[in-house]
Amino acid sequence: MSVLDPRLAGVRLRLAEVERIVAVSGGKGGIGKSVVASTLALALAERGLATGLFDLDLTGPCDHLILGLGERQPSEEFGLDPPRVHGVRFLSVSYFAGERPAPLRGEELSDALIELLAVGHWGPTDVLVIDMPPGLGDASLDLVRLLRAAEYLVLANPSRVVLETVRRTLTFHRELGSRVAGVVENMSRGAPAASRSLAEEFGVPFLGSVPFDAELEGALGDARRLLATRAGAAIRALAATLAA
Amino acid sequence: MHELALAEAVVATALEVAARERIGRITGIEVRVGELQSIDRETFAFALRTMIPADEPRLAAAEIRIEIERARLRCRPCGREFLLEEAPGFSGATAAEAIHFVPELAHAFLRCPGCASPDFAVEGGRGVTLHAVEGE
Numbered sequence: 007m008s009v010l011d012p013r014l015a016g017v018r019l020r021l022a023e024v025e026r027i028v029a030v031s032g033g034k035g036g037i038g039k040s041v042v043a044s045t046l047a048l049a050l051a052e053r054g055l056a057t058g059l060f061d062l063d064l065t066g067p068c069d070h071l072i073l074g075l076g077e078r079q080p081s082e083e084f085g086l087d088p089p090r091v092h093g094v095r096f097l098s099v100s101y102f103a104g105e106r107p108a109p110l111r112g113e114e115l116s117d118a119l120i121e122l123l124a125v126g127h128w129g130p131t132d133v134l135v136i137d138m139p140p141g142l143g144d145a146s147l148d149l150v151r152l153l154r155a156a157e158y159l160v161l162a163n164p165s166r167v168v169l170e171t172v173r174r175t176l177t178f179h180r181e182l183g184s185r186v187a188g189v190v191e192n193m194s195r196g197a198p199a200a201s202r203s204l205a206e207e208f209g210v211p212f213l214g215s216v217p218f219d220a221e222l223e224g225a226l227g228d229a230r231r232l233l234a235t236r237a238g239a240a241i242r243a244l245a246a247t248l249a250a
Numbered sequence: 251m252h253e254l255a256l257a258e259a260v261v262a263t264a265l266e267v268a269a270r271e272r273i274g275r276i277t278g279i280e281v282r283v284g285e286l287q288s289i290d291r292e293t294f295a296f297a298l299r300t301m302i303p304a305d306e307p308r309l310a311a312a313e314i315r316i317e318i319e320r321a322r323l324r325c326r327p328c329g330r331e332f333l334l335e336e337a338p339g340f341s342g343a344t345a346a347e348a349i350h351f352v353p354e355l356a357h358a359f360l361r362c363p364g365c366a367s368p369d370f371a372v373e374g375g376r377g378v379t380l381h382a383v384e385g386e
Contacts (some may be wrong), residue, residue: 020255023353
C-alpha cells in the first residue's frame with residue numbers, strides 16, 4: 007500500500023456540515039480580496055446566516071486586522087474551533103504565526119492549507135467565506151481540487167492590468183470546471199463596463215460593483231464602521247444577492 | 251482535542267482502504283506521526299480508539315501501531331541537514347503550539363543552525379500518515 011494522507015478524508019469530514027462555500031478570488035494581489043471577503047462574511051452574519059470566514063492567504067493573512075480580532079484564540083476541542091468575531095466564526099494562520107513571516111514554497115503552502123482544512127471545525131454553517139490566496143499556484147489548485155462544491159466570487163477592477171489577470175482567473179476556473187458565482191468590480195470609480203463585459207464574455211453573472219471608498223481605511227478593524235461605509239453598503243447588497 | 255480530528259481522518263481513510271480492497275476485518279493499521287507535529291503517541295492511540303465507531307465491526311479488533319518519525323530538515327541555501335532540536339527557535343511554547351497545529355509554521359519559528367535561513371525542506375517526520383491497513 008502506498009503511503010496515504012488521511013487529511014484528505016479529514017477535509018471532507020470537517021466541511022460536512024457546511025452548506026455553502028463562497029471563495030473570494032481574483033488572481034491578483036492587492037485587488038481587495040481580504041476586505042471584500044471579511045466584509046461579506048460580516049454582512050452574511052448580519053443577515054442571520056451562520057457564517058464562517060477562513061483566511062487562506064497563508065503568507066499574507068490580514069482578515070484579523072480587518073475584523074478587529076483582538077486577543078481571541080481558537081479553542082482545541084474537536085479540531086480547531088474558530089472563535090466568533092462580530093457574529094462570524096473566524097480561522098486564520100495569524101492566530102499561530104502572529105506577525106512573523108512564514109516563507110513557504112509551493113508544496114509547503116499546499117500542506118499548510120490542507121492541514122488547516124483538515125482540522126478547522128466549522129460545525130453547522132450556512133456559508134463559509136474563503137479568502138483565497140493570490141495567484142493560480144499550488145494553493146489555488148488545491149482549493150479547487152479539494153473544495154469541489156465551492157463557488158468562486160471573482161473580483162475585478164477597472165485597471166487593464168487587473169482585467170488581464172481576471173481573464174486568466176476566469177479561464178482557470180472554466181478549464182477546471184469550478185463554479186463561478188459571478189464577477190464583482192471592486193474599487194470601482196465609475197460604470198463597471200469592462201468588468202461587466204468580461205462577465206458576459208465568460209457567461210457568468212455580473213454581481214455588481216463596490217465603489218472606491220476613501221473612508222474604508224479608517225474603518226478597518228471596526229466591523230460596525232466597516233459595514234456603514236459606502237463600500238460596506240455595496241458588499242451588504244452583494245450579500246443579499248448571494249443569500250437570495 | 252485537535253488530535254481527535256486527525257484520528258477521525260485516519261479511521262475514515264482506513265475504512266476507505268478496507269472497502270476498496272474488500273477487507274472484511276482489519277487486523278492492524280500502521281500510522282506514522284512526524285516528530286515536527288509533536289503529537290504524543292499515547293494521546294494519539296487514545297484518539298484513534300475513541301474515533302472508531304462503536305458500530306464498526308471491521309476495526310473493532312485492529313492492532314494500532316504508531317511510530318514516531320524523526321523530523322529531518324535540510325537547509326536549501328547552505329545544504330546543512332539538521333534535527334529539530336538543533337534548530338534555533340525550537341524551544342518555547344508558542345513555537346511548539348503553532349507547529350503542532352500547522353507543521354509548516356516551522357518556517358515562521360525555526361532557523362537553519364548553520365546560516366539562520368527559514369528556507370529549509372522537511373524531508374521526513376512532518377505529520378500524520380497512514381502506512382498500512384492489514385486485514386482479511
